Amino acid sequence: MKVLANDGISKSGIEALEAGGFEVLTTTVAQEQLANYINDNQIAVLLVRSATKVRKDLIDSCPSLKIIGRGGVGMDNIDVDYAREKGIHVINTPAASSQSVAELVFAHLFGGARFLHDSNRNMPLDGDTQFKSLKKNYANGTELRGKTLGIIGFGRIGREVAKIALGIGMKVIASDKFVGKADIKVEFYNGQYINVEIETEPMKEVLKHSDFVTLHVPAQDDYVIGKNHFEIMKDGVGIINAARGGVIDEVALIEALESGKVAFAGLDTFEEEPKPAIKVLMDRRISLTPHIGAATNEAQDRIGTELASQIISLLKVKDK
Ligand SMILES: NC(=O)c1ccc[n+]([C@@H]2O[C@H](COP(=O)([O-])OP(=O)(O)OC[C@H]3O[C@@H](n4cnc5c(N)ncnc54)[C@H](O)[C@@H]3O)[C@@H](O)[C@H]2O)c1
Numbered sequence: 001m002k003v004l005a006n007d008g009i010s011k012s013g014i015e016a017l018e019a020g021g022f023e024v025l026t027t028t029v030a031q032e033q034l035a036n037y038i039n040d041n042q043i044a045v046l047l048v049r050s051a052t053k054v055r056k057d058l059i060d061s062c063p064s065l066k067i068i069g070r071g072g073v074g075m076d077n078i079d080v081d082y083a084r085e086k087g088i089h090v091i092n093t094p095a096a097s098s099q100s101v102a103e104l105v106f107a108h109l110f111g112g113a114r115f116l117h118d119s120n121r122n123m124p125l126d127g128d129t130q131f132k133s134l135k136k137n138y139a140n141g142t143e144l145r146g147k148t149l150g151i152i153g154f155g156r157i158g159r160e161v162a163k164i165a166l167g168i169g170m171k172v173i174a175s176d177k178f179v180g181k182a183d184i185k186v187e188f189y190n191g192q193y194i195n196v197e198i199e200t201e202p203m204k205e206v207l208k209h210s211d212f213v214t215l216h217v218p219a220q221d222d223y224v225i226g227k228n229h230f231e232i233m234k235d236g237v238g239i240i241n242a243a244r245g246g247v248i249d250e251v252a253l254i255e256a257l258e259s260g261k262v263a264f265a266g267l268d269t270f271e272e273e274p275k276p277a278i279k280v281l282m283d284r285r286i287s288l289t290p291h292i293g294a295a296t297n298e299a300q301d302r303i304g305t306e307l308a309s310q311i312i313s314l315l316k317v318k319d320k
Helices: 011-019 031-041 056-061 080-085 098-113 116-126 131-137 156-167 203-209 227-232 250-259 297-315
Strands: 002-005 023-025 043-048 067-070 089-092 148-152 171-175 181-187 193-199 212-215 237-241 262-267 286-288
Touching: 002 011, 002 031, 011 023, 011 297, 031 043, 031 056, 043 297, 056 080, 067 297, 080 089, 089 297, 098 116, 098 156, 098 212, 098 237, 098 262, 098 286, 098 297, 116 131, 116 286, 148 156, 148 203, 156 171, 156 181, 156 193, 171 193, 171 203, 203 227, 227 250, 250 262
Parallel strands: 002 023, 002 043, 043 067, 067 089, 148 171, 148 212, 212 237, 237 262, 262 286
Antiparallel strands: 181 193
16 A cells, blocks of 8 residues: 655654555655646555645545545644545644654743843854953843743643653643643653642733743634733743744734843744744844744654554555
């Protein structure tokens, strides 16, 4: 049986599929030629990330499809219900990148607390002539240990963030619309671990008591953090959004940065992607990454091998 990984797949994923008896094609076929390619090659499994669209018309014109797989979380690019109505399995790998996103949150947090985002902008320009004044500018850093991290959205990624925070000695408080409490297992390299139970609190309480706030909720119709929410927060708070653009009101964020209410922000996701607002890009208090939360080699490997094992168990191919 043939698998078309139209938006790419890790080497480990290809190897696992081949070991399961599948032939893996990694050609990137243009959207308008996809139906023909799938039919000509009798593709049984179509794997995509976010680029390839799998809409009703494609599903209707490709009767050989048995599985549509999305490497990653969001499935906005697939007509999931329609495919399932037609008897096609639709699978994804929701947990494969949680740890990668959580680590990026800490890259922004550690960097923000010590002004690395700004220092990295200014050292190349003035490091050789203004060393002493730059040193003074970045002198009032803060440590994360002992501080309170507020996690909004205590699902897969929120809990991975909690593990790292507990590991470095932060106090963790969290809020979630649906999760009441969670057991966070912090594992060490030698097999030892500790369990910490965290009960969620109303969002207002979390915002009021956090030194740093990080968001891990899905996209929603309204902002989760708007002008009123910034007002509740501690002065000098740091805030991270590696969830989805539109979860934070960016205009209110810039105002809060300008007033000093928010000391720094870390953004991996933006209201306007792929063309974030210039005001956001140019603000020296914002640490910026171009939506790379899930983009680690380890996450790509997990995505590939998790998809492969789901495909193998669904189609149970035994012979090569
Ligand atoms: N930056 C990246 O590259 C990247 C990568 C993967 C996922 N993400 C994003 O991260 C977010 C979280 O992903 P996840 O896998 O942890 O999802 P998840 O479904 O496991 O967890 C989300 C949690 O948010 C809670 N929630 C929903 N609305 C809420 C609200 N208004 N207030 C408080 N809690 C609310 C839910 O109850 C759930 O527990 C998603 O938006 C996802 O798209 C970003």
